[in-house]
Structures are given as C-alpha cells and as structure tokens.
Amino acid sequence: MPVVLQAHPTARDTAVSETRVSAGTVLVAVPCLAQVLLGAEKGRRCDCCLTPEEADLRLRRCSGCGSYWYCDAQCQRAHWPAHKKYCSNFARYTSSPAFAQLQTHQKLDAVLLTHLLAEFAATDTSSEELATFASLLPGPVSGLSCPPTCPLTTSRKSSHSASELYRRCGNNNFAIHSHFTTIAHGIFPLASRLFNHSCLPNAFPKYTFDRQHRVQMSIVAMRDIEAGEEICISYVDPALLDTRQQIFQFTYGFTCTCPSCTALSIIRRTASPPPISEADITSLSTRLVNHVFPRLSSSDLSIALPSTLPSLATLPPSLHVALHESFLTHLTDRFSSASHEGPFDVALESGLAVLALYVLIYPPNYPQIGLHLLELSKTAWNAHVTSPDLGPSTFITDPVHYARVCLDLAQQVLRIVGPEGDPGGPAKELEVLAGLLSGGDT
Ligand SMILES: C[S@@+](CC[C@H](N)C(=O)[O-])C[C@H]1O[C@@H](n2cnc3c(N)ncnc32)[C@H](O)[C@@H]1O
Numbered sequence: 001m002p003v004v005l006q007a008h009p010t011a012r013d014t015a016v017s018e019t020r021v022s023a024g025t026v027l028v029a030v031p032c033l034a035q036v037l038l039g040a041e042k043g044r045r046c047d048c049c050l051t052p053e054e055a056d057l058r059l060r061r062c063s064g065c066g067s068y069w070y071c072d073a074q075c076q077r078a079h080w081p082a083h084k085k086y087c088s089n090f091a092r093y094t095s096s097p098a099f100a101q102l103q104t105h106q107k108l109d110a111v112l113l114t115h116l117l118a119e120f121a122a123t124d125t126s127s128e129e130l131a132t133f134a135s136l137l138p139g140p141v142s143g144l145s146c147p148p149t150c151p152l153t154t155s156r157k158s159s160h161s162a163s164e165l166y167r168r169c170g171n172n173n174f175a176i177h178s179h180f181t182t183i184a185h186g187i188f189p190l191a192s193r194l195f196n197h198s199c200l201p202n203a204f205p206k207y208t209f210d211r212q213h214r215v216q217m218s219i220v221a222m223r224d225i226e227a228g229e230e231i232c233i234s235y236v237d238p239a240l241l242d243t244r245q246q247i248f249q250f251t252y253g254f255t256c257t258c259p260s261c262t263a264l265s266i267i268r269r270t271a272s273p274p275p276i277s278e279a280d281i282t283s284l285s286t287r288l289v290n291h292v293f294p295r296l297s298s299s300d301l302s303i304a305l306p307s308t309l310p311s312l313a314t315l316p317p318s319l320h321v322a323l324h325e326s327f328l329t330h331l332t333d334r335f336s337s338a339s340h341e342g343p344f345d346v347a348l349e350s351g352l353a354v355l356a357l358y359v360l361i362y363p364p365n366y367p368q369i370g371l372h373l374l375e376l377s378k379t380a381w382n383a384h385v386t387s388p389d390l391g392p393s394t395f396i397t398d399p400v401h402y403a404r405v406c407l408d409l410a411q412q413v414l415r416i417v418g419p420e421g422d423p424g425g426p427a428k429e430l431e432v433l434a435g436l437l438s439g440g441d442t
Pocket residue numbers: 010011012013014136137138139171172191192193194195196197198251252253254255256257
C-alpha cells in the first residue's frame with residue numbers, strides 16, 4: 001500500500017502518498033464491515049454482496065425473517081454469522097412503534113447500527129477491522145441520542161456500547177454507489193481511518209460487488225500524485241456550494257479550508273444575489289462559457305478541458321454570481337428537460353454552461369465531469385438524428401463533430417475511475433455511442 005499516515009494539525013492524522021502514483025492507480029482496496037441498502041434497493045439486491053437481481057439471478061429470501069435477500073446459499077452463509085444475531089427479532093423490531101416513528105434516514109441509521117452491533121457480537125474481538133472502527137474519531141455531537149436497534153440474540157457482551165459506536169457512524173459512513181448513484185450506506189473502517197476531506201480531492205472512492213470480495217471500496221488516484229502529497233477524498237458532492245460548509249461542521253465537526261472553500265468564502269462577501277430571470281441566466285451562462293473555454297469558437301467546437309484547475313480565486317468579480325447553487329440548479333433543469341426532446345439548441349447551450357461550472361467546481365477528472373460530457377455527447381447525437389437543422393440561434397453547426405469531441409473527453413475522464421458498480425452503466429453507454437458515431441450514418 002503506497003499510503004502512510006502522518007500527523008495532521010487539526011484532523012489527528014492524514015494519509016500521504018509514499019511514492020509517485022499515476023492517475024487511475026488504485027491506492028487501497030478495503031472491505032466493507034457493515035452496510036444497509038437504501039429502501040428502494042431492498043429486495044432488488046443481495047444483502048450480502050449487493051449484486052442486483054437480473055434475469056439470470058433470482059434472489060432468495062431468508063426464510064427466518066423474510067426481510068433479507070441473497071444471491072444463493074454462499075452469500076447467505078457468508079452473512080449468517082452476523083445476521084443470525086438479529087434474524088428472529090427483525091420483523092418484530094421493524095413493526096414496533098419505536099421503529100415506525102423514525103424518519104427514513106433514521107431507519108437506515110438504526111438498521112446500519114444493528115448490523116454493526118451484530119458484527120461486533122459475531123466476530124472475534126481481536127479483529128483488526130473492528131478495532132480500527134472503534135478507534136475512529138467520533139462525530140461532533142456528544143449527546144447524540146442513539147436510534148432504537150434490533151435486540152440481538154447473544155449473551156456475549158460487547159466492550160463497546162451502541163451509543164459509542166453510533167457516534168462514529170455519522171462521520172465515518174460512506175454512500176455506496178453504482179454508476180455514481182447511491183444504493184446503500186456502508187462502514188469501511190480502514191478508509192475512514194486514512195482519508196480526510198477536500199472539496200478539490202485527488203482521489204475518489206469507487207465500489208465493486210462480487211461474491212468473492214463482497215462489497216469492496218477502492219480509492220483511485222484521479223490525477224498523478226507526487227510522493228509526500230496528502231491524499232484526500234470528498235465527503236460530499238463539491239457542487240453543494242451553499243450548504244457543504246454546514247454539513248462539514250454539523251456532521252463531521254470541522255471547517256473546510258481547502259482552496260475552493262477559501263476562495264468561496266471571500267467571493268460570498270461581495271457576490272450579488274443569484275440571477276432569476278431567464279434572460280439574466282442566459283447572459284451569465286454565455287459569459288461563463290467564454291471565460292472557462294476561451295478557445296471555443298463557432299467554427300471549431302473542440303472543447304478544451306483545462307488541464308490545470310481554473311481557480312475560483314481568479315474568477316472575475318462579474319462572474320461571482322454564477323457560484324450560487326440555484327444558478328447550477330437552473331442550468332441543470334434547463335439542460336435535462338431539453339436534452340431528450342429538444343429544443344436542442346437550448347439543451348446544448350445550457351449543457352455547455354453546466355460543463356463550464358463543473359470545470360470550475362470539481363477537480364480535473366472528477367467523474368461528474370465525465371458523466372456530463374457523456375450526456376452532452378448523447379444530446380448532440382439526438383439533435384443530429386431528430387433535428388438535423390438546429391436553427392439559426394445555435395452556435396453548434398456540426399452536432400456530430402461536437403458529439404465526437406464530447407465522447408472522447410468523456411472516455412478520457414471516466415477511464416480514470418474505470419469499471420465500478422453493476423455491469424453496464426456509463427461504460428456501456430460510451431461503447432454504444434462510440435459505435436453509433438463511427439457508423440456510416442454521419
Ligand atoms: C473519516 S475521519 C478521517 C480520518 C481522521 N483524520 C483520523 O485520523 O482518523 C473523519 C474525521 O476526520 C476529521 N477531518 C477530515 N477531514 C478534515 C479536514 N479537511 N479538516 C479538518 N478535519 C478533518 C474530522 O474530525 C472528521 O470527522
């Protein structure tokens with residue numbers, strides 16, 4: 001493992017790279033200690049390895065509780081040492097008034113904590129994973145009231161109380177995603193022990209599911225990292241420009257001082273209110289695109305993604321209003337409502353403005369940039385197929401060329417994170433689109 005811990009002035013420790021690593025390198029791969037599926041995924045994925053039900057995989061239900069599903073006997077056996085601690089009590093627990101009155105996110109927390117307590121009851125106390133979890137920094141709120149957990153059928157007393165473990169759940173809890181959409185929450189003690197947060201991270205956690213390794217998190221370098229450089233991941237979506245600092249304080253107990261947060265705090269002191277009228281949003285979008293992609297012209301629409309970060313600190317004051325979360329929301333709404341059925345000139349122009357904002361907010365190669373480039377490429381292809389004449393207002397005169405440029409960039413960005421989550425997804429879409437764009441129909 002090319003990662004070592006070093007003392008950090010405010011965060012106890014931080015992970016540092018021991019050697020130079022290149023973009024795409026898996027820095028560490030760690031197992032999941034306990035996980036809980038989101039409600040919408042329950043019964044659709046194996047509770048042990050998170051593999052989704054497919055035509056050739058019918059999940060089997062636990063006959064003891066009727067609430068857990070497995071690929072097969074192998075997954076059920078792997079889950080059983082912990083699951084048997086709450087299996088016979090689980091149905092009574094979830095229908096109890098104490099559980100029923102919890103909000104959805106509290107129910108998830110309560111079941112995750114139950115799973116964690118069952119792991120502690122089922123596993124040898126000398127387990128490194130459990131010891132690492134127990135040694136994690138607790139969250140900021142000390143008098144946190146622990147949600148009701150399912151009573152365990154065990155006589156063995158854990159040396160850790162539920163409330164002690166619960167204090168470590170909030171700030172050491174990862175959203176497990178497939179194709180960059182959350183499907184479950186999980187505890188990965190070693191990753192929690194190692195990685196601090198930055199809104200401009202140089203690494204990204206991806207998840208893979210299989211029966212052999214169950215659920216695994218891999219921390220991937222998103223760019224080349226020098227020996228001695230701190231390795232950080234982002235705990236929240238950096239695009240939460242207005243709210244992320246509150247989340248850090250409330251959930252994690254720190255104030256983020258990364259270059260992006262420092263620049264934002266200065267910008268916020270003078271920025272005007274966000275634009276509301278359609279005309280103001282359109283004018284701001286155009287100025288933003290011209291600033292981020294100065295080489296973009298109507299004759300050659302090759303988008304050049306800046307290879308070094310266009311810093312928020314050097315954003316002209318006239319563009320500071322673009323950094324309100326509501327502006328990004330306006331643009332993404334405009335893009336998604338027009339990108340399937342048109343008008344395509346609106347979709348392509350608002351989509352380019354979203355890309356300009358993403359390039360400012362996210363670090364180079366962040367998957368959201370690649371996913372958005374894929375959407376832009378699909379939109380340009382749809383425009384070519386359904387409305388070959390985009391009309392005089394659009395600056396994109398050759399949608400097929402534009403689709404190719406966006407596809408190439410999307411491939412470059414998404415290749416760095418590599419295969420993750422379920423089969424299919426963006427990797428498959430890239431392949432299909434590449435096939436269409438290389439066909440004779442252009
Ligand atoms: C998942 S742990 C990270 C590992 C931790 N540094 C350690 O030594 O165990 C999360 C906690 O680390 C601290 N932390 C993480 N990122 C930080 C940052 N950028 N600045 C200050 N504290 C941070 C906070 O206390 C947070 O609740």
